[in-house]
Amino acid sequence: MNQHFPVLLKEAINCLNIQADGVYIDGTFGRGGHSQAILKKLSNKGRLIAIDKDFQAIQSAQEKFHLDARFEIIQGSFTQLPEICHNRQLTGKINGILFDLGVSSPQIDDPERGFSFQNDGPLDMRMSQNHGQSATDWINRCEATEMIQVFKEYGEERFAKRIANAIIEARLEKPITTTGQLSQIVTKANPAWERHKHPATRVFQAIRILINSELDDLKNGLESSLPLLANKGRLVVISFHSLEDRIVKRFMRDNAKGPVYPKGVPVIAEQIKADFKRPIKAIKASEQEINLNARSRSAILRSFERQNS
Numbered sequence: 001m002n003q004h005f006p007v008l009l010k011e012a013i014n015c016l017n018i019q020a021d022g023v024y025i026d027g028t029f030g031r032g033g034h035s036q037a038i039l040k041k042l043s044n045k046g047r048l049i050a051i052d053k054d055f056q057a058i059q060s061a062q063e064k065f066h067l068d069a070r071f072e073i074i075q076g077s078f079t080q081l082p083e084i085c086h087n088r089q090l091t092g093k094i095n096g097i098l099f100d101l102g103v104s105s106p107q108i109d110d111p112e113r114g115f116s117f118q119n120d121g122p123l124d125m126r127m128s129q130n131h132g133q134s135a136t137d138w139i140n141r142c143e144a145t146e147m148i149q150v151f152k153e154y155g156e157e158r159f160a161k162r163i164a165n166a167i168i169e170a171r172l173e174k175p176i177t178t179t180g181q182l183s184q185i186v187t188k189a190n191p192a193w194e195r196h197k198h199p200a201t202r203v204f205q206a207i208r209i210l211i212n213s214e215l216d217d218l219k220n221g222l223e224s225s226l227p228l229l230a231n232k233g234r235l236v237v238i239s240f241h242s243l244e245d246r247i248v249k250r251f252m253r254d255n256a257k258g259p260v261y262p263k264g265v266p267v268i269a270e271q272i273k274a275d276f277k278r279p280i281k282a283i284k285a286s287e288q289e290i291n292l293n294a295r296s297r298s299a300i301l302r303s304f305e306r307q308n309s
Contacts, residue, residue: 006031008283008301013034017096021043022047022095024046024048025097026050027100027221029073030106032050032060047072050071050074051080051081053075053076053127082228095230114134117183123177136176150207151203162189186204215247234304235303235304235305238301240295284299
């Protein structure tokens with residue numbers, strides 16, 4: 001099993017601009033690499049709240065940090081942040097929020113989780129294995145039109161129709177229940193393999209995004225995070241594919257513009273006050289980090305700061 005390396009660790013911590021007595025949220029705990037680095041910079045008065053859907057991540061957090069009074073772990077989604085902060089009287093008092101999107105290395109490496117097209121295992125793909133439909137449930141019941149749309153929209157797969165038809169034909173013979181089955185079907189149906197990319201990559205990505213409502217959760221999480229931040233509070237997001245990054249980039253850009261007035265309203269640029277500073281330039285992994293951790297190759301970090309209370 002591959003060792004887990006938190007992606008863009010130094011860059012994320014720098015962008016959070018951590019205050020020793022501050023309150024921070026790690027919205028995607030994973031295996032705790034970013035949380036550990038945040039805790040190192042906090043004083044005894046500091047506080048870190050971590051969230052993850054994955055029960056294995058919760059267990060990992062409890063094992064690592066159960067003796068640290070500054071730390072709290074919650075099983076759930078970062079879309080629940082408003083409720084979590086309200087219940088702790090922390091709305092408008094958070095100094096930094098981090099979202100590290102995507103799937104963690106331990107999840108990918110564990111065949112039983114069903115995320116990998118390279119390791120055969122049950123076709124599951126749920127971040128929280130006790131909730132919602134699995135990839136097996138979806139792949140064996142959905143119609144061709146839905147499958148094609150999902151592959152196109154979430155996987156940007158140009159051979160979506162051909163692959164969907166191959167899946168439907170295969171499931172007529174027997175249900176598709178393992179990652180190995182699905183990977184073989186997609187690989188065989190894909191007529192043009194991309195260099196340095198497994199032919200099933202886009203389809204697996206699309207199904208995972210659908211099963212876990214990843215893009216909808218991201219949009220909701222970004223929007224709901226804004227009222228939680230204190231003055232000078234930072235929002236830092238690490239994304240791993242163009243669909244996520246496009247949402248994050250547009251969100252930060254639009255919120256840094258300030259209110260939009262109807263055309264013809266006599267307002268000059270100097271009079272428009274935005275609640276957030278323009279995001280800093282996107283950060284990508286260095287060649288050194290990519291050599292150490294190939295997963296970081298596609299990572300993009302974006303951040304911005306609340307500039308008035």
